[in-house]
Amino acid sequence: MYPLRQASHTHALSRLRARGSRAITPAPAKPEIIPDVSSPFLSARWWADLPIARKLDVYVALVLLLTLVLILLTSLTVADLNRSSAQRLRAQARLANLNSLEKALLNIETGERGYLLSQKENFLEPYREGRRVLSELLPKLEADPEAPPALHALAAAIRSYLNEWAELNIARVRSQGPFSEAQQLRVFEEGKARFDLLRQQFAKVQNQLTEQFTQSRMQNLREIGQLRSLVWVALGVLVGSTLLLRLGTQRVVIEPLQRLRESTSRLGGGDYSARVSIQRRDELGQLAQAFNLAAANLERSNQSLVEANRHLQEQQAELERSNRELEQFAYVASHDLQEPLRMVSSYTQLLERRYKGKLDEKADMYIHFAVDGANRMQQLIQDLLVYSRVGTKGMPFQAVDTARVVAETLRDLEVAIAESGAQVQLGTLPTVWGDPSQIRQVFQNLLSNALKFRREGVQPRLEIGAQRENGGWRFRVADNGIGIESPYFDRIFLIFQRLHTKEAYPGNGIGLAVVKKIIERHGGRLWLESIPGEGSTFFFTLPEAPAERT
Amino acid sequence: MIESTEIIEILLVEDNAGDVQLTREAFEEAKVRNRLHVVSDGVEALQFLRQEGRFAGQPRPDLVLLDLNLPRKGGLEVLTEIKQDPELRQVPVVVLTTSQAEADITQSYNRYANAYISKPVDLDKFLEVVRSLEHFWLAVVRLPIGA
Structure with missing residues (x-):
């Protein structure tokens, strides 16, 4: 038993592991529906998962069905009520007819008896009136299908009384004269007996009719009560369905919507961990799933963005540090190189001074190369120092009037301008935000380049201008010199890169590198357009002074 | 130009033999x-200035050329001590160094250096500097007698 259980345990474990390993493999992004274990009823689950539109359909169908049933019941009840009312009216009419019948019978009996006593025709008036009423009423009463059975017996008794007794007596008196006293007494006694019989029959009919009327009235009242109940039920259904609709909407639509709204505003506020828990498969459940998926994606991409940003910042800091170190290194190296170089340079020069022409020609040549090499190295170190100082020895930024800077630079270049006969055209120049001496260096280098690389036999023409661009200023320094071929556009900005021999155009290839570094320190861009043989135009951007921004 | 028949005594404080030789030249x-x-x-x-120890018989110099970057005691300290010493403070001290640092220049003058000169890299310019030094301090400037 024990080992068996253990075996099953290991099986379960391996199954678990298998599931775990399967979970690691990337599953297709599919909204996962977590079954709602809190709801114990299958029907509740079924109802919860039903789309809201279907829920409404079900609800409307139920309410309509209920309404239909109510309408059916009401119309049935109304029909019954109509019927019982009519019945009641008819019973009432029958009672009234019975009353008239009674009066007519009394008239007949009175008229007959009077005539028999007096033989006067005018005593027959009530008799005839009674008969006329009877002849009208009796067929009507007999034709009534609802008439009580006793009525037919009463009708037959009335007819037999009239035809077999009253008419006969009247005819007898009219033809043979009045009865004798004895005869009369007998006739009256028999007449009274016959009429009493009739009266009994009548009372029976009256009882039956009264009973009928009472019953129909009771029925009528019952049905009115029924109708009233139905109206109450209908009102109850109206109120109940309205309340149910309100409560259902609250639970099914409004509450989930509120949760969704809260989560959406949390997400909008930057809380990417916001999720909505709606354990249903209806439209709002699907919306919640979609929301959760979107939020998860957002959270993921935000996370990677944050990471990427941090990585970038680290790289930036690292780059800045290494750049600073490099500048420091270049500065220190060139500075410390000066000392031994001064020795080399001074002593080779001393050697030249003291021993030139005293040794042989070769020695002179060696000395010349040594002096030349030392001089060049000295210049290179000087340039390197200048270049590295852009980053390490810069001054704090301030407002710089470029019009003044350019004017001063042109004054510095006065001799070169006069010698070359150059024509300078100045546009309106703005005040910018930067290091004054470095900005001056930029103009100095660009303008002296423009003068240096002029075309033989062409009067040099320089143009300096500026225009606004993206919250800063774009400067242009144009010349009509020898120009630069486009493949070299990038190379000319590298330190110690030259396109011409020193014999043709003196210089160390430091000027444009320094310009580029200064512009970059100011957060600007530097580029050029050029057509070889026609001229070059250098562009660069500088930030505007803060005072101008207001 | 004022001709002088006296021998001018100059003290060069410099640890670099190359520079010593150049100056001598x-x-x-x-x-x-x-x-x-x-x-x-x-x-x-x-010690030389105070004629102490092995410098006991040495003359008091007419001009001191002082490098800043020195072993044992730095040039600025030496300058401070000279200028605080009533016996020595009249001796003109010219700081002659490779440093072009603003801080060195300011500190030297704050300690009453009489002049501050960066050694030029170019030989001709160096010779020029020494010539003008000699001309200015030893021929033009009048110093108190007995200094």
Whole structure:
């Protein structure tokens, strides 16, 4: 038993592991529906998962069905009520007819008896009136299908009384004269007996009719009560369905919507961990799933963005540090190189001074190369120092009037301008935000380049201008010199890169590198357009002074 | 130009033999008759000036050329001590160094250096500097007698 259980345990474990390993493999992004274990009823689950539109359909169908049933019941009840009312009216009419019948019978009996006593025709008036009423009423009463059975017996008794007794007596008196006293007494006694019989029959009919009327009235009242109940039920259904609709909407639509709204505003506020828990498969459940998926994606991409940003910042800091170190290194190296170089340079020069022409020609040549090499190295170190100082020895930024800077630079270049006969055209120049001496260096280098690389036999023409661009200023320094071929556009900005021999155009290839570094320190861009043989135009951007921004 | 028949005594405080030789060469080309005394650190410089120890018989210099970057005692300290010493403060001290740092220049003048000169890299310019030094301090400037 024990080992068996253990075996099953290991099986379960391996199954678990298998599931775990399967979970690691990337599953297709599919909204996962977590079954709602809190709801114990299958029907509740079924109802919860039903789309809201279907829920409404079900609800409307139920309410309509209920309404239909109510309408059916009401119309049935109304029909019954109509019927019982009519019945009641008819019973009432029958009672009234019975009353008239009674009066007519009394008239007949009175008229007959009077005539028999007096033989006067005018005593027959009530008799005839009674008969006329009877002849009208009796067929009507007999034709009534609802008439009580006793009525037919009463009708037959009335007819037999009239035809077999009253008419006969009247005819007898009219033809043979009045009865004798004895005869009369007998006739009256028999007449009274016959009429009493009739009266009994009548009372029976009256009882039956009264009973009928009472019953129909009771029925009528019952049905009115029924109708009233139905109206109450209908009102109850109206109120109940309205309340149910309100409560259902609250639970099914409004509450989930509120949760969704809260989560959406949390997400909008930057809380990417916001999720909505709606354990249903209806439209709002699907919306919640979609929301959760979107939020998860957002959270993921935000996370990677944050990471990427941090990585970038680290790289930036690292780059800045290494750049600073490099500048420091270049500065220190060139500075410390000066000392031994001064020795080399001074002593080779001393050697030249003291021993030139005293040794042989070769020695002179060696000395010349040594002096030349030392001089060049000295210049290179000087340039390197200048270049590295852009980053390490810069001054704090301030407002710089470029019009003044350019004017001063042109004054510095006065001799070169006069010698070359150059024509300078100045546009309106703005005040910018930067290091004054470095900005001056930029103009100095660009303008002296423009003068240096002029075309033989062409009067040099320089143009300096500026225009606004993206919250800063774009400067242009144009010349009509020898120009630069486009493949070299990038190379000319590298330190110690030259396109011409020193014999043709003196210089160390430091000027444009320094310009580029200064512009970059100011957060600007530097580029050029050029057509070889026609001229070059250098562009660069500088930030505007803060005072101008207001 | 004022001609002088006296021998001018110059103290060069410099630890770099190359620079010592260069300066010597420069003064050899000079017109004024001079004697160049050389010490290679700050301690010796002060001993020389106070004629202490092995410098007991040495003359008081007419001009001190002082490097800043020295072993044992730095040039600025030496300068401070000279200028605080009532006996020595009248001796003109010219700081002659490779440093072009603003801080060095300011600190030297704050300690009453009489002049501050960066050594030029170019030989001709260096010779020029030494010539003008000699001309200015030893021929033009009038110093108190007995200094």
